[in-house]
Amino acid sequence: MMEVAGYLGAVLMGISLGLFGGGGSILSVPILVYLFGLDAISATGLSLFIVGTTSAAGLTNYHRQGNIEWRTAALFGGASLLSVFATRRWMVPALPDPLFHMGELTVPKDTAILGLFAVVMVLAAWSMLRKRKAVPTKDAGKDQLLPLLLIGLAVGVLTGLLGAGGGFVIVPALVVIAGVEMKKAVGTSLLIISANAFIGFLGDRQVHLIDHAPLLFMFIALAIGGIFVGGLLAKRIDGNRLRPAFGWFILTMGAYIIIRELYTLS
Numbered sequence: 001m002m003e004v005a006g007y008l009g010a011v012l013m014g015i016s017l018g019l020f021g022g023g024g025s026i027l028s029v030p031i032l033v034y035l036f037g038l039d040a041i042s043a044t045g046l047s048l049f050i051v052g053t054t055s056a057a058g059l060t061n062y063h064r065q066g067n068i069e070w071r072t073a074a075l076f077g078g079a080s081l082l083s084v085f086a087t088r089r090w091m092v093p094a095l096p097d098p099l100f101h102m103g104e105l106t107v108p109k110d111t112a113i114l115g116l117f118a119v120v121m122v123l124a125a126w127s128m129l130r131k132r133k134a135v136p137t138k139d140a141g142k143d144q145l146l147p148l149l150l151i152g153l154a155v156g157v158l159t160g161l162l163g164a165g166g167g168f169v170i171v172p173a174l175v176v177i178a179g180v181e182m183k184k185a186v187g188t189s190l191l192i193i194s195a196n197a198f199i200g201f202l203g204d205r206q207v208h209l210i211d212h213a214p215l216l217f218m219f220i221a222l223a224i225g226g227i228f229v230g231g232l233l234a235k236r237i238d239g240n241r242l243r244p245a246f247g248w249f250i251l252t253m254g255a256y257i258i259i260r261e262l263y264t265l266s
Contacts, residue, residue, distance in 0.1 A: 006035035007222055014223035017051070017193075018058050018230020019237070020171065020186060020246040026121060026253050028223075029162070033114065034260070036215065040110035041092065044162055045207030046216065048088075052197030053220050055190045058227035062187030065235075069188045072178050075145065076170070077192040079152030080159065084196050087160025089203035105265065115261050117162045121254030124169050129247040147177050159196045160203070167193050171246065182242050183234065 013027040028050050032043035062068055097109040151173045155166040167189045174185040201207075209216060234242070 002035045002037075006031050007218060009035065010219045010222040011226040011229075013050075014054055014058075014226020014228075015230040015233070016226075016249070017054055017167070017190065017223075018061075018227035018232075019234050020167065020230075020242060020249070026250055028219075029114075029117065030253070030257060033110075040113045042207055042212075044092075044113065045088075045201065045204045046209075046212055048159070048197040048201040048204070049209065050216065050220055050223060052194050052201065054223040054227050055194040055197065057224045058231055059187070059190050059194065061228075061231040062190060065183075065187070067184045067187035068191055069174070069178075069180055069184050072148070072174065072180060073188045073191045075148050076152040076155075076173070076178075076188075077195050079149045080156035080166070080192065080196050081199050083153045083156025084160040084200040085156075085203040087157050087203075088200045089205065091157075092161060092204075093206060107265070111261050111264060113162060114257055118254040118257035118261070120158060120162070120169065121250045121257070124172055125247045125249075125251035125254060129244060129251070148173070151177065155192075156196065156200075160200045166196060186234065186242070 009027055009031040013031070016027060028047040029040075029043050032038045032046060033040060038046070059068075095109055098106045099109045099112040100107055151169070155169050155173075158169065159166045170189045170192055171182075171185050174180040174188055175182060180188060
């Protein structure tokens with residue numbers, strides 16, 4: 001039953017990526033940890049490959065619709081590619097386990113990673129739910145070069161550390177900072193996520209695909225089916241409605257992970 005729920009979650013993950021341009025790793029990491037029983041390091045590593053493959057499959061529709069800001073993707077993605085590779089290659093293997101002690105409380109590396117993952121999700125949700133109006137521009141990102149580069153570097157670290165494609169940070173950054181319209185932000189996010197995830201996985205020295213081949217094949221096939229469904233739904237939904245829906249979605253998932261991990265420490 002847990003595996004069936006996990007594979008249903010794979011379909012939802014794909015729909016999330018196709019509809020919101022993010023949220024794939026928000027689902028894939030908890031699914032791999034809580035439903036398939038993987039440790040956090042394996043889950044974050046496999047999540048990079050899963051989300052990268054699924055995002056790449058969903059790019060075609062957004063490219064045909066002209067919903068990709070290529071210049072913004074190059075600025076943002078170029079910075080994040082460097083940091084994601086370095087993080088996955090050197091930072092993650094260097095983390096001790098347990099990560100730290102607080103008095104008599106011992107915090108395992110897995111719990112710390114999942115906890116950070118959830119906190120970032122909550123912050124990203126808050127940025128999307130604020131009633132701040134983003135004004136799209138013809139040259140999105142032109143006057144925001146430094147902020148885009150800095151956030152790109154930060155997203156790369158988060159992607160490498162958490163196994164997250166970063167869509168739940170990339171989409172708010174593109175909408176709020178670069179002034180990209182929501183549907184174009186979704187397409188641009190998928191492009192950046194795909195590149196980041198694959199580069200991050202290539203930098204991983206601990207996780208090997210062959211060890212999880214049967215799980216990966218089924219998971220990715222279902223997720224790709226889901227992303228095409230999400231892409232079709234995105235054509236029929238007003239972009240202004242996507243932003244708050246995306247925010248509430250990731251806020252709910254972040255709160256669940258925080259509660260779950262705090263419970264394991266008690």
